[in-house]
Amino acid sequence: xxxxxxxxxxxxxxxxxxxxxxxxxxxxxxxxxxxxxxxxxxxxxxxxxxxxxxxxxxxxxxxxxxxxxxxxxxxxxxxxxxxxxxxxxxxxxxxxxxxxxxxxxxxxxxxxxxxxxxxxxxxxxxxxxxxxxxxxxxxxxxxxxxxxxxxxxxxxxxxxxxxxxxxxxxxxxxxxxxxxxxxxxxxxxxxxxxxxxxxxxxxxxxxxxxxxxxxxxxxxxxxxxxxxxxxxxxxxxxxxxxxxxxxxxxxxxxxxxxxxxxxxxxxxxxxxxxxx
Amino acid sequence: xxxxxxxxxxxxxxxxxxxxxxxxxxxxxxxxxxxxxxxxxxxxxxxxxxxxxxxxxxxxxxxxxxxxxxxxxxxxxxxxxxxxxxxxxxxxxxxxxxxxxxxxxxxxxxxxxxxxxxxxxxxxxxxxxxxxxxxxxxxxxxxxxxxxxxxxxxxxxxxxxxxxxxxxxxxxxxxxxxxxxxxxxxxxxxxxxxxxxxxxxxxxxxxxxxxxxxxxxxxxxxxxxxxxxxxxxxxxxxxxxxxxxxxx
Numbered sequence: 001x002x003x004x005x006x007x008x009x010x011x012x013x014x015x016x017x018x019x020x021x022x023x024x025x026x027x028x029x030x031x032x033x034x035x036x037x038x039x040x041x042x043x044x045x046x047x048x049x050x051x052x053x054x055x056x057x058x059x060x061x062x063x064x065x066x067x068x069x070x071x072x073x074x075x076x077x078x079x080x081x082x083x084x085x086x087x088x089x090x091x092x093x094x095x096x097x098x099x100x101x102x103x104x105x106x107x108x109x110x111x112x113x114x115x116x117x118x119x120x121x122x123x124x125x126x127x128x129x130x131x132x133x134x135x136x137x138x139x140x141x142x143x144x145x146x147x148x149x150x151x152x153x154x155x156x157x158x159x160x161x162x163x164x165x166x167x168x169x170x171x172x173x174x175x176x177x178x179x180x181x182x183x184x185x186x187x188x189x190x191x192x193x194x195x196x197x198x199x200x201x202x203x204x205x206x207x208x209x210x211x212x213x214x215x216x217x218x219x220x221x222x223x224x225x226x227x228x229x230x231x232x233x234x235x236x237x238x239x240x241x242x243x244x245x246x247x248x249x250x251x252x253x254x255x256x257x258x259x260x261x262x263x264x265x266x267x268x269x270x271x272x273x274x275x276x
Numbered sequence: 277x278x279x280x281x282x283x284x285x286x287x288x289x290x291x292x293x294x295x296x297x298x299x300x301x302x303x304x305x306x307x308x309x310x311x312x313x314x315x316x317x318x319x320x321x322x323x324x325x326x327x328x329x330x331x332x333x334x335x336x337x338x339x340x341x342x343x344x345x346x347x348x349x350x351x352x353x354x355x356x357x358x359x360x361x362x363x364x365x366x367x368x369x370x371x372x373x374x375x376x377x378x379x380x381x382x383x384x385x386x387x388x389x390x391x392x393x394x395x396x397x398x399x400x401x402x403x404x405x406x407x408x409x410x411x412x413x414x415x416x417x418x419x420x421x422x423x424x425x426x427x428x429x430x431x432x433x434x435x436x437x438x439x440x441x442x443x444x445x446x447x448x449x450x451x452x453x454x455x456x457x458x459x460x461x462x463x464x465x466x467x468x469x470x471x472x473x474x475x476x477x478x479x480x481x482x483x484x485x486x487x488x489x490x491x492x493x494x495x496x497x498x499x500x501x502x503x504x505x506x507x508x509x510x511x512x513x514x515x516x517x518x519x520x521x522x523x524x
Contacts, residue, residue, distance in 0.1 A: 110459070192369045
């Protein structure tokens with residue numbers, strides 16, 4: 001979006017309060033959504049819960065194509081559509097709600113740096129695992145990604161997406177990495193997050209910020225998603241303060257919703273496959 | 277530790293020991309950690325390889341990519357982060373991620389994609405240090421690689437258009453520079469009085485942007501307004517690279 005358009009949108013955003021019928025769109029929970037997209041969606045949901053803003057989650061098979069930037073999740077508020085956590089945080093701020101207003105400039109810099117760390121390492125590792133690891137691609141990703149579409153569209157879309165993701169991995173230097181190196185990077189990232197969190201309840205002590213929402217979205221999804229092997233979730237489980245962090249946010253902000261349903265998808269499929 | 281460490285990298289200019297960010301990161305880290313590096317500047321003879329620069333060679337290993345080279349040096353006991361706490365180590369990783377996600381696209385654009393800059397400064401400089409006929413091909417390939425990286429990481433599928441992305445990446449880069457300036461404050465280095473890995477990375481990314489003379493300078497102008505970052509670069513150049521400032 002150009003600078004002028006963004007300023008215009010901010011003005012309009014500021015004019016209206018948060019409506020009751022705000023909706024968040026993502027792919028189909030049970031059969032279609034992948035690990036990385038679910039992590040992103042959960043992060044946005046956590047952020048909005050922390051801001052006390054009501055949101056309804058709607059699942060659509062073509063959510064990716066509806067989104068203005070091609071990425072999920074996106075929110076439909078009033079007559080505006082905003083996608084991805086960064087722009088959504090800006091949008092919510094324009095409406096007068098913010099979790100990071102109490103931070104000073106140095107803390108804000110730290111928060112942004114750690115958010116980039118999660119995007120740079122965790123999200124990229126998730127994408128690598130989903131689209132570049134042959135075992136996961138064959139058993140899980142292809143089937144899930146194309147599931148709402150008839151043959152041959154399901155194969156074509158899945159291969160196209162895989163090609164896109166592999167191009168990106170090559171451009172940033174992850175093309176030649178092995179799975180072990182990627183898992184090493186995940187471990188390094190989790191270690192950094194664990195050290196930064198320490199014994200505090202949230203990353204900036206008493207109040208959660210968008211960084212907490214983002215970390216929760218990714219870690220919780222990694223912990224509760226059944227993949228071809230447990231290596232990824234084992235890396236997170238090594239850090240007990242991160243596990244306690246996820247449990248704490250789940251209890252405070254999601255107790256009225258059954259989040260555990262999310263973890264059933266891959267598990268049910270795996271169960272189904274082992275039975276037949 | 278006894279084996280000689282040789283680093284192949286791009287050479288210097290405009291007062292810098294190297295104009296290539298990644299090479300500069302490794303050279304700065306070596307100075308900070310006291311690693312005895314023999315620097316082999318790439319010139320236009322056919323000696324040495326040009327791909328994946330900077331490359332560190334020892335008797336038994338060849339290591340490329342700054343992160344891997346720094347890891348290797350640390351294993352050889354050349355550790356500039358010895359004094360850092362665990363939390364500062366975590367902060368280092370986070371800030372390096374910030375540099376790579378927010379600042380690097382705009383730096384790549386300024387050097388390799390912006391036409392005025394690329395054709396008047398970057399391409400002639402690199403072409404003069406690459407033997408003919410490779411000098412006709414390699415700079416173009418590096419430029420395409422940079423454009424690719426920017427579009428794939430910041431562009432929006434399925435249309436990858438540069439114009440939509442340009443404004444956003446420069447805005448992100450300016451914000452990143454502001455954040456770094458806030459974080460540095462009035463300290464000499466990012467973690468107290470001794471330079472560490474983070475200082476090497478920030479120096480490597482900022483110094484070429486600061487010193488190289490470009491026709492299109494919007495990001496450079498913004499950097500020059502952040503006086504503590506400029507002072508940071510000048511301090512490191514004066515303290516650690518005084519002897520090699522003579523190379524062109």
